[in-house]
Amino acid sequence: MTCLCCGKELDALDIGAHRKLINRQAKEFLCRDCLAKDLGWERKFLDEMIDRYRRWGCTLFPQGKAKE
Numbered sequence: 159m160t161c162l163c164c165g166k167e168l169d170a171l172d173i174g175a176h177r178k179l180i181n182r183q184a185k186e187f188l189c190r191d192c193l194a195k196d197l198g199w200e201r202k203f204l205d206e207m208i209d210r211y212r213r214w215g216c217t218l219f220p221q222g223k224a225k226e
């Protein structure tokens with residue numbers, strides 16, 4: 159699967175972040191770079207939020223180590 163906006167290959171974190179922050183039912187996704195832009199966030203802030211959600215055990219993200 160690739161980013162709707164830039165065509166970059168997506169990973170599980172991109173998809174989880176899109177579901178969490180945009181639309182849980184989404185079938186098409188943005189990569190983290192485009193998602194951050196869309197939200198008006200710094201990419202770094204988005205990564206921190208993802209880290210936080212994962213530490214809280216959010217099921218939209220892959221479990222395990224908190225950094226990819």
Ligand SMILES: [Zn+2]
Nearest residue numbers: 161164189192
């Ligand atoms: Zn993108």
